[in-house]
Amino acid sequence: xxxxxxxxxxxxxxxxxxxxxxxxxxxxxxxxxxxxxxxxxxxxxxxxxxxxxxxxxxxxxxxxxxxxxxxxxxxxxxxxxxxxxxxxxxxxxxxxxxxxxxxxxxxxxxxxxxxxxxxxxxxxxxxxxxxxxxxxxxxxxxxxxxxxxxxxxxxxxxxxxxxxxxxxxxxxxxxxxxxxxxxxxxxxxxxxxxxxxxxxxxxxxxxxxxxxxxxxxx
Amino acid sequence: xxxxxxxxxxxxxxxxxxxxxxxxxxxxxxxxxxxxxxxxxxxxxxxxxxxxxxxxxxxxxxxxxxxxxxxxxxxxxxxxxxxxxxxxxxxxxxxxxxxxxxxxxxxxxxxxxxxxxxxxxxxxxxxxxxxxxxxxxxxxxxxxxxxxxxxxxxxxxxxxxxxxxxxxxxxxxxxxxxxxxxxxxxxxxxxxxxxxxxxxxxxxxxxxxxxxxxxxxxxxxxxxxxxxxxxxxxxxxxxxxxxxxxxxxxxxxxxx
Numbered sequence: 001x002x003x004x005x006x007x008x009x010x011x012x013x014x015x016x017x018x019x020x021x022x023x024x025x026x027x028x029x030x031x032x033x034x035x036x037x038x039x040x041x042x043x044x045x046x047x048x049x050x051x052x053x054x055x056x057x058x059x060x061x062x063x064x065x066x067x068x069x070x071x072x073x074x075x076x077x078x079x080x081x082x083x084x085x086x087x088x089x090x091x092x093x094x095x096x097x098x099x100x101x102x103x104x105x106x107x108x109x110x111x112x113x114x115x116x117x118x119x120x121x122x123x124x125x126x127x128x129x130x131x132x133x134x135x136x137x138x139x140x141x142x143x144x145x146x147x148x149x150x151x152x153x154x155x156x157x158x159x160x161x162x163x164x165x166x167x168x169x170x171x172x173x174x175x176x177x178x179x180x181x182x183x184x185x186x187x188x189x190x191x192x193x194x195x196x197x198x199x200x201x202x203x204x205x206x207x208x209x210x211x212x213x214x215x216x217x218x
Numbered sequence: 219x220x221x222x223x224x225x226x227x228x229x230x231x232x233x234x235x236x237x238x239x240x241x242x243x244x245x246x247x248x249x250x251x252x253x254x255x256x257x258x259x260x261x262x263x264x265x266x267x268x269x270x271x272x273x274x275x276x277x278x279x280x281x282x283x284x285x286x287x288x289x290x291x292x293x294x295x296x297x298x299x300x301x302x303x304x305x306x307x308x309x310x311x312x313x314x315x316x317x318x319x320x321x322x323x324x325x326x327x328x329x330x331x332x333x334x335x336x337x338x339x340x341x342x343x344x345x346x347x348x349x350x351x352x353x354x355x356x357x358x359x360x361x362x363x364x365x366x367x368x369x370x371x372x373x374x375x376x377x378x379x380x381x382x383x384x385x386x387x388x389x390x391x392x393x394x395x396x397x398x399x400x401x402x403x404x405x406x407x408x409x410x411x412x413x414x415x416x417x418x419x420x421x422x423x424x425x426x427x428x429x430x431x432x433x434x435x436x437x438x439x440x441x442x443x444x445x446x447x448x449x450x451x452x453x454x455x456x457x458x459x460x461x462x463x464x465x466x467x468x469x470x471x472x473x474x
Contacts, residue, residue: 004290006329010252028361033433036361037423038416040368045415047369048376049408054401055394072412083366087373090346093283095337097244098251158302158319176401183405192413
């Protein structure tokens, strides 16, 4: 989800740049130097995964995945998303020097917010966890859509209808994103729960339960 | 997956110091993005075309890259004249085309194309590794550059993993449709990609630590600024002043 260059007004571009600089600084502070290879290679995986086109009726849409990025990387999602945007701009010649800040805000702020909202529910019972994961995928794209619309309207009041259009066009993406996030988090919980937040605690619990099971001869 | 069609060449632009080019690209795109005056934007269009011709880029490639933006701009031309209120200049039945809408569409079209042309000629004319080194010359946090370089390095590896997983599902007879099974398959595939990436990251960081990595990349490529670079930078600076002059002094005359 991008806003191209040459559309937004100076105040919007400037505020986007300021917010993104602050967010990236916080993100980098919270990211331990030992964790950087992990964050970078995961960010490469997100880059590749966001090029995946999933079918939708006769056409196809590409995934955004900022919900899962948020859940896995937390605040680290902000630098990871900014880097993905720079790579997209330079490697595919999309440009995006002046809109880098705004686009980082559009993608990364929902990621961090959904990290805080949905993190506590990931290791709850299956029903709660799946619905929270679905909501996480849906909500992060929803919020990105809201931000795009907001930035467009702040630039020029005449953009209201286009902003609505952009938002509505993303509704199907939100639903697909919800399903993909739900299945993906379910998968990660089974296969590699270390990737998800606060697993050290849960993991220990699982181990303790397993040991109890062994001791009780189950 | 990724090609850098403009990165190699022997034109004047390709020979200019990459740091100078990146600084000029940032300055030029910023002023164009902030401007809303047709006279000054017209002058930027002339400059971008001069740069494009002196960089001698493949025209077909340039057009095919610009087309991505044109798609979006066409939508603007269809909607803005109808939705932005203002003086009506033309109407078909109940559809009213406003002057303000048309002016705004024209302005956006010019601005986005010019900024992209600056990007092609000044940033895309170097390869990505050079670009990373250029960023490390400025006051950008070294952690961010470290992440950028590492991410770039592993995109290709992870893409290979993805292609492998995709082949694996295809040999099992998977054909994408609009149904839950397809979304589930893609979700599991992406999940597996994360698992593989995370395992690889652990191995990579251990290997880097074994080799005495201290969290900083050292630039082996030496930049040197020659007379040519000073001339180019001087030319762009003079143009920037000219642009600001046009932006503030010519607006009034134009609108009459």
